[in-house]
Amino acid sequence: MERKEWPLWEVFVRSRNGLDHKHCGSVHAPDAKLALQVARDVYTRRQEGVSIWVVKASDIVASDPDAKPELFDPAEDKIYRHPTFYTLPEEVDHM
C-alpha cells in the first residue's frame, strides 16, 4: 500500500464578516490550492463561511502544554487588571 501521505492543513473559517476566523478542523491536501478546495467541501457545505484560511499544520508553532504554569499562571494573581477589582461609589459605578 502506498505510504506517501498528503500533508495536513489546519482550516480556519470566518463564518460571517465581522467575526474572526475560527479553527474548525483539518484536511489532507497536496498543495494550498487543493487544501482550500477540500476545506470548502468538507467544512462549508451549509454556508458556514465567507472566507477560509488554510495553514500547513507543520508551520504552526504551538506553546508547550507542559509550560502552561509558567505561561499562564502569572496572570492568576493580577486581579487588578480587571475592572471588577475596583469598588466605586454606587452613583458612578456604571462608568
Added chain:
Amino acid sequence: MYTQSLSIPDGEARGPKKVENPAYQAEFDAKIAAGGFIEAKDWMPEAYRKTLIRQISQHAHSEIVGMLPEGNWITRAPSLKRKAILLAKVQDEGGHGLYLYAAAETLGVSRDELYEALLSGKAKYSSIFNYPTLNWADIGVIGWLVDGAAIMNQIPLCKCSYGPYSRAMVRICKEESFHQRQGYDLLLAMMRGTPEQRDMVQDAVNRWWWPSIMMFGPHDKDSVHTETTRWGIKRISNDDLRQKFVDATVKQAEVLGVSLPDPDLKWNAERGHYDFGAIDWDEFWNVVQGHGQCNVDRLAARVKAWEDGAWVREAALEHARKRAVREKDAA
C-alpha cells in the same frame, strides 16, 4: 452517522508512547472529574489514547463505509429532488468520516495507518452497513431508523471528554438531523402513494428494525464500559439509549402508518416505557465477525476505491512538487 456502541479491539494503536506519570495522572483525573476537556497535546494515559483512537477511527470507518449502501441508489433516485437530497446526504457521510479521521489523527496516528486498518479488515465499522439496500424505501428507513439510532448514540458524545472528538460530534449532530428528517419525509411520500409503495415501506421497516436496535450494542449486563464511563467518553448506557430510541420511534411508526416487526412491543405503564422482544444476538455477532450479507462487498468496494485513486494521489503530489520547484526558480 453511526457509532455502534461496541468497542471492538482491532489491534495495537500506534500513538506516541508516553511514560506513565503519577503527577500527570492526577492532573488528568482532576480534569475529568471536573467535567473538563482533554486537548490533543495534553498528557493522557496510554489506555485513554488507545481507546479513543479505536473508537474514533471505527466511527470514521463507519461513516465512509456508510456511503456505500446509500450511494447504491443515487443513480436510481425517483426524482431530481430526491437525487439531490441523497447526494447531499452521502456527501455529508463522507464529510463526517473526514472530521473524525482528523480528530483521531490528533492522537498521534496517521491517516494512512487508519485507512490501512480498515482496508486490511483489521478495523471494525458499524455492522449496520453489512445489510443490503434492496428497494427505494430502504433509503428512507436508513434515514429514519438507522440515522435516528445514530443520533441517540451520538448526542452524548458531543460532551465527551476529548476536545477534538467532542467538537467533531457537535458538527456531525447538527447535520444528522437533516438525515433523519429527509428519510421520514421520503417514507411519508411513499405511504401516500400506491399499495405497492406502502408494501415496500413495510418491507424495508421489517428488515431494518432489528438491526437498528442492535446498533446500541450488547446489553449493559454483557458489555464492559467502566473505563470509558469513568473517562467521560461514554455517558449513557447501551440499554438506556436503546430504550429511549424505542420509546421515541413507536409514535413515529404510528404516524407513518407502519407496524414494527415485534409482537412483544407494548406499553408498560408501570415502567413508563415500551417493552420489546428479545434481540437475536447470534445474528449481531455473526455480522460483526464478518459473515453479514455485504461484509465482503463493502470492503472490496473500499479497497477498489483506494487502489483506483492511487494514481490521482501520486499525480497531485508530483504536481505540487513541480510547481513548488518552478515557483522557487522564478523567485
